[in-house]
Each structure stands twice: as structure tokens, then as C-alpha cells.
Amino acid sequence: MDRRSFIKKSALGAASIAVPTILPSGRLFAATGSRRANHVVFCLFSGGVRNLESVLKNEGNLMPHMLKGNSSISSDIAGSIDAMPSSPLSKTLQEYGTLFTNIKFSDGPTGHFNGHTSAITGQHTNSNLSLRTNPPMPTVFELYRKHNSPVHAARNAWWISHSNNLYPLLNHSSHPDYGLNYAANQIAPNPFFGWDVSTNLRHELEFTDQKASTIKDLQAYMDSNFKKTYSLNSGVINSADDREEMVAWMTEMQNKRVTGQLNNPWSIPSWMSGDQYNVFFAEELIKKFQPELTVVNLFNVDVAHENFSEYCNALNRADYAVAHLWDTIQSTPGMKDDTVLIVMPEIGRNLNANSIIDQNGRAALDHTNGDPMARDVFCMVIGPDGVVNQDSVNTDLGATVDVVPTIADILGFRQDIDVSLPGNVLQSAFS
């Protein structure tokens, strides 16, 4: 017996307590509504993106894989924009769905964590939002898990964060009716599959069947002598089978890192950015698990605080990454033609620049509360023809808090949610 099987066996007892009986339908609590699709990938095109550089194309089309149009990039910054490979898609992402150009981050401080929290919980936030604890209101992961299919849901809900800075907190809330029992699996793949972790966390004990049984008995003996009730430290709880698959996947990724197979896997002419790697790992995870709900964020555009040209370059790289993600989804059995992809920045950036000037003489951009431009973003809803309106542009006023009810609507549990959500379903995206 290898170690994974041993972990599986060891965890079986606890998992059998945590996991309720599965109904013949495969669900414990079937969602009330019908589904538009069985998978949603929400790409938080984060870091603070202004509509001026995205959908309004003030610097030319910096997002040629996502947005229609071939307007030239402003000549003074063009030399700072790295060439990306040709699109893996036959048309722009915009043409696979509906582009909303008038979405507001309408309430709360225009900071990244507030923006993320608002997008992932569907709730407005304020300056009292703690940066040290899980948010108070349930995340979309918990809403999904509680009202859909809790039996399989930890494996089916993934929060793939660009970094470990604050964002792992967003895989569940502290809400008493939701919380850890409905959490998403969370991974920050860039640090987790970095060189140091990959080279050090890849060894395994291996047990024969007989020894595994012996060790299990010995563990039971030791615990029988210790009467305190052991409660797990905080963390999502996976079933034994799912845990086994996760260990196999993480080992595969770590082995690829160590053997050099993760060196620029997309063959980007220059180098792969952190955003692009994050999407790459999201793709690998999607191929392995075909989750029903995946949220992945990007972040490199936040370089705008100090370098406007690099911000535009990061936007261009993120644009390619999202197109690559959609191509992978459409190449993945189980996800192809059954997935809705939602792309939205969490906040915008200021209209007024700060005083930092980059190599091209451009001034950098912050995102402060007093600047209305920091509240304007776009949202793109991409999906199969017949489910999502194709090649459509919508200029109606919407809100970043609309994404959570929209996800709930797609996955058929909108009417089951028993907490108040201020947003509305982006109905006009759907056929």
C-alpha cells in the first residue's frame, strides 16, 4: 500500500462521519432551480483594472484575445508590451458571450481585499472588514456547497488564489450557518508549487498493506489512551477519496516542477508571469477535477501603483491567460460546452494619477476611495451558444455584487439561498 492509500484508509473513519449519505441522484440536497450549466469558472481579473485601459481601449486594444477591435497600442508604451503567442481561440472571447461595460463596485473601500470579498460573497463591505479573519457573510463557495451537493462539494469548489497574502481567508466565512463545513478547497499554486516547497514536500513514506493496518491499530491504541476531544485546526475537510486524488495531483505537479516541466509551459516568447502561472495551475486543476465552481484570481496589474506601462503589459498578459483558460475549458471533457466563464476585475483604478513616472513618462495609478473611476469595471459572461447570448454588449448599470447571484442562477440554487444578497442576476447574459 502506498502512502496515499494509507492516508485514505486513515481518514476513512473521520470522513464517514463528516460525509452524509448520498442519495441515488448523487446529490444530498438537490438545488431547487434548474441549471444553465454544470460548471462555473469565475476569473477575478484582479489587481485593479480601469475601464479606460480595458473596454474603452484608451491605449489601444491591450486585450486583443478578449476584446474585439484592433486599435493600435499607444506608441509610447508599445515597446513595453511583451508579445504573446497567437490566440488559441478562433475569435475573441467577447464573441463567445456577453460583455457588460457598466459594472460598479458601488459600495465600500476600493481596496483589493474589499473588492475580492465583495465579489466572492456578493455583499457590500465597509472599512470594518477584518484583514485577519474570514469574512462575516458566506462566500459563493459556501452558498454553492450548502445548497447544491455537499457530498462532493469540497472537491467541486476551488479557490485558486494568486498569493497567500490575505486571500486564503476567502474560501469560507465565519457565518454561523455556513462556515468551514462548506468551505472551498483553497490553493495558492505559485508558492505551493514553487521550487522550495516542491523539492522538500515530495517525499513519501510507503507502507505495505500489513504495515498500514498495524500502524492504524497502533494509532488507535495511542488515541484510546488520550481522552481529550481532538478538534481539527481550521481547514477544509475533504473526503478520503478526494484527498487521495489531491495528493496524487500535487505530487504530479511537484514532480513536474522538480524535473523542469513547468518552465514556461505555454511557451511565451519572453517569460510567464505570476498571473499566467496561476491560470496554468488552474487549468491543470480543472483538467484533473472538473470542479463545478472554480474561482481564480490574477493580480499582476497592481504594478500600476508604480509603473503604468507595466500595468498595461500585465493587462496584455492577463488577457492571453484568460483566452488560454477558455481554450483549456473547451478542451476538457466534462467542462466543454457545459461551463460558463465569468471575468471581472474586483475594482478599478483612479482617474487621477499619482506622482510616480515610469520609463515611458507615464504616471502611475492608485485606487483610492474618492475617485469614481476606481469603482467602474467591466464583466464578461462567456458560455455555450444557447445558454449565453453570444457576441453581445450590454451597457446597463450592474454591480460587482451581481456575480454571486448570477453564479447561483447558473448552478440552480439562487432561490435556495437564505441570506439576503444585494445583487441581481445578470439576466441579459442568458439566452
Next chain:
Amino acid sequence: MSTVRFYIALIALVLASCSNEVVYDVGTLEPSNEGNKTELKDDLQFMSIAYRDLFGEEVPPDVLSTMRKAYISFGDKELIIDEIVQTMLVSPDLDLPSDAAIAADRPAFISDTYRKFLLRDPSDFELAFWESQLMEQTDLTAKDVYYVFMTCQEYKYY
């Protein structure tokens, strides 16, 4: 002595003479020895203490940084903690008692293991239990035993 009692005594005598197993009758006494541990280690404490217990030195900053990075980066904390424990146990830098050394003085190995991980001496019952296990399960290594101790509930407390 009645006939029934005579036969019970006879059967017991025969069984005892045919078996090398030692039976410890503890009656209704429940063998509980918690070592006055009341506080649950948090996971980062757990990793630091585990390293110190195994390697006999404070965890180097770069090692702790790597462990912490792995821990924070993955949501299933129990799984990651288990990975970290096993990673430490297969480290080539870990100096483990050899099978021969264990066989030469099993009580000493058992007592050392209790002191190393649980910060207490084994009870007579625990000592006898582990001694019999090491005699019967001849393929049990120090690594296996350490894994059992490091994944037991008592080790999660201090």
C-alpha cells in the same frame, strides 16, 4: 473445588503453558495517561515542535519558511500537516535508531520515544504494550513508531 472450577483452571493452565503471549489484566481500569496536556498546539507550533523533537534543534528559518508556505498555500490543513510530518521522517538528515539498536533494548527505545514526543514516561501498561508490539511486529521501524506518535492525539497537545 467444584468440577467446573477444576476444568476452567485446567484449561487456563494449558493455554498459559502453550502461549508466549503475556496477558495484562487491568480489570476495569482504563489506561489513561494524558501527561497534563491541556492546550491544543496550533499548526505552526506543531510544525516547529515536531522539527525540534525529531532533529533535536530549533527549526532553521528557511525550513520553517518552507513549511509555513506549504501550510498556508493549501486549504486542507490536516493533509498538509501529515505531508510535513512524513517529509521530516524521510529526511536523510534524520538520525533514527536502527532496528538492531531497538531490538537490543526495547524498553529504552520505548521510554525514549515517549519522552521525545509526549514529554513523559510510559506507564507500565504502555511500556508492556509497546514492548510486545515490537516483539511481534518485527518489521516495525523507528520511523513507523515515530509516525504513530507524531500523528496521535496526545501529540497535538502541550
